[in-house]
Amino acid sequence: MSERFVPVTWNNNKLIYDAVLLAGVFLYIWVFINFAPDFQTVTRAVSGTIYKARAFGTCAFLMLTLILCLGPLAKFDSRFLPLMYNRRHFGVLTCAVALVHAMYVISIYFSFNPLYDKYVAVLGTNTNYGQLLGFPFESMGVLALLILVIMAVTSHDFWMRFLTPPLWKALHMLVYVAYAAVIVHVGLGALQSETGPVLPMIVAASLAAVAGLHLAAALVDRRQMRQVAGVAEEGWLHAGSVNDIPDNRGLVVELGDGQRAAIFRYGDKLSALANACAHQNGPLGEGRIIGGSVTCPWHGFQYNPADGRAPAPFTEKVSTFRIRLEGETILIDPNPLAPGTFVEPVVIGEPA
Amino acid sequence: METAVALVEGLKIYFWIGLGVSALFLVVGVDRVVESARGSYIFWVLLIPGVIVLWPLVLIRWALLEIGREPATRQRTHRSTHACVWILLAVLLPVALAGAMVLRTQGPMEAPAQLIQAPAAEVSEP
Numbered sequence: 108m109s110e111r112f113v114p115v116t117w118n119n120n121k122l123i124y125d126a127v128l129l130a131g132v133f134l135y136i137w138v139f140i141n142f143a144p145d146f147q148t149v150t151r152a153v154s155g156t157i158y159k160a161r162a163f164g165t166c167a168f169l170m171l172t173l174i175l176c177l178g179p180l181a182k183f184d185s186r187f188l189p190l191m192y193n194r195r196h197f198g199v200l201t202c203a204v205a206l207v208h209a210m211y212v213i214s215i216y217f218s219f220n221p222l223y224d225k226y227v228a229v230l231g232t233n234t235n236y237g238q239l240l241g242f243p244f245e246s247m248g249v250l251a252l253l254i255l256v257i258m259a260v261t262s263h264d265f266w267m268r269f270l271t272p273p274l275w276k277a278l279h280m281l282v283y284v285a286y287a288a289v290i291v292h293v294g295l296g297a298l299q300s301e302t303g304p305v306l307p308m309i310v311a312a313s314l315a316a317v318a319g320l321h322l323a324a325a326l327v328d329r330r331q332m333r334q335v336a337g338v339a340e341e342g343w344l345h346a347g348s349v350n351d352i353p354d355n356r357g358l359v360v361e362l363g364d365g366q367r368a369a370i371f372r373y374g375d376k377l378s379a380l381a382n383a384c385a386h387q388n389g390p391l392g393e394g395r396i397i398g399g400s401v402t403c404p405w406h407g408f409q410y411n412p413a414d415g416r417a418p419a420p421f422t423e424k425v426s427t428f429r430i431r432l433e434g435e436t437i438l439i440d441p442n443p444l445a446p447g448t449f450v451e452p453v454v455i456g457e458p459a
Numbered sequence: 460m461e462t463a464v465a466l467v468e469g470l471k472i473y474f475w476i477g478l479g480v481s482a483l484f485l486v487v488g489v490d491r492v493v494e495s496a497r498g499s500y501i502f503w504v505l506l507i508p509g510v511i512v513l514w515p516l517v518l519i520r521w522a523l524l525e526i527g528r529e530p531a532t533r534q535r536t537h538r539s540t541h542a543c544v545w546i547l548l549a550v551l552l553p554v555a556l557a558g559a560m561v562l563r564t565q566g567p568m569e570a571p572a573q574l575i576q577a578p579a580a581e582v583s584e585p
Binding site: 112113114223224226227228229230231234239240256257260261263265266268269270271274276277280283286287290291294295298299301307310311314318319321322324325328329367388422 | 460462463464466467492493494495496499501502504505506508509512513516517520524537538540541542544545546548549551552553555556558559560562563
C-alpha cells in the first residue's frame, strides 16, 4: 500500500511467485531449444539461432495468454486469486522475454543490410501492407512489443497515482490490442512456414481460451448487474434487498455512466463505496470485510467502509455513496462523494 | 524505405527529448507532484524508462498537477469497454487466424518442389 515508494515491495509470496515464474521460463526455453529440433515440421530446415528466437517468441506468447486468462479465472474461482497478486511481475517478465525474441529476430534477419540501419530494415524491408500473402507481419510484432514496453515501464504504483487510475487503466487495457497484434503476427508469420499441426493448434487453443474466458466474464458481469432496478424516487436508485448481501460481503450495483458502487453489510450496518480499488481498479465488491475493513480481492488493499479511507499510515481513499433503507430495500444516491468522505453507516432495522 | 528512415530518425529524437524530460522531471518535478516519491532516490531511477516512453503525457500531467487540477472523483470501472472489446475481438481474431490458415494451405510454401534446370548451353558448330 502507499507510504514512501520503493522500487519493489518484496515479501515471501512475491519472492516465491517470481522464483516459480523464472524457473518456468528457463525450463521452457531449455526444453524448446534442446528438444524442438527433433520435431521439426517446417518446410525448410532452420538453424539453432532461429530456434532460440522461436523459443523466446512462443514463450512470450504463452505467457501473454496466461496473463490474459488470469483475470477471468480469478473472477470465476477464487483459488486463482493468488496468481493475480503479482501479475505485474508476470507482465514485466513477459515483456523481457518478448524483447529477447525481437533481438534474436533482428540479429538473424535484419542485421546484414549493407545500406540501412537494422531498425530501418525491420520497418522498411517489406511494406506490402495492401496484401495478406506476404503482409509485413513484423510490424504487428513491433506494435505488440511497444505496448508491452509501455505497460512494463508504467507498472509501478507511482504511475497509477501520477497518471490517475482511469488513464493508467486505459493504457493497460492496450494489452488486448497487443494480443490481437500477436495473433496476426504469428498467423501471418510463423504459421505460414509451419506444416505440422502443433503450432496452429496452440495458437487456436490460446485464442479460444482467452476470448472464451473474457466473453464469459463479461456475460457473468452483465447478469450480476441485472439485479439493479431503476429509479426509486428523485435522486435515488433501488439497489436491491438487504437480504441479498451476506454478512461481511458486498453487493455491486450499476449506477449508470459506467460507474459502480459496492454496498457492504457488516453486522447490522450498511455502507457503500466505489467498486474500483484506488490501487489497480480491483473489484472491491468481490472482496470481503476482514478485521472491519473492506479488503480488495486482488492485492489486499483495505478501506474503512464508512469513509473509504485506507487505515493509517496508508493514504489511499475511494469515493463513498449515501444510502438509506426503505423496509428491506436499499436505496442509493448515484452521485459519488469525494474520496474519503465519511458517511454514517445505515443501521439495519433502525427507522430511516 | 524513406518512411522507415524518417520514422527511426524521429524515434531517436523522441528518445533524446525523453531523456532530457526525465532528467528535468527527476530533478525538479517528481517530489513536487507525488508526495510518496519524496526522497525515494533509488526508486526514481526506475521512473526513467517510463518518462522516456511517455514524456508528452508526463509533461501534461505534471503541468496539471502544478496548477492544482485534481483528478475527477468518479472512479469508473472498465467493464463495459471490456465487454465491447472482447465481443469485437472474438469475431475478428478467429477470422484473421482462419484467413492465415487458408493462406498457408494455398501459399507458395505448399507448392510442390520443382527442379530448376539451367538452359542447355548452345553448342556452336565448328
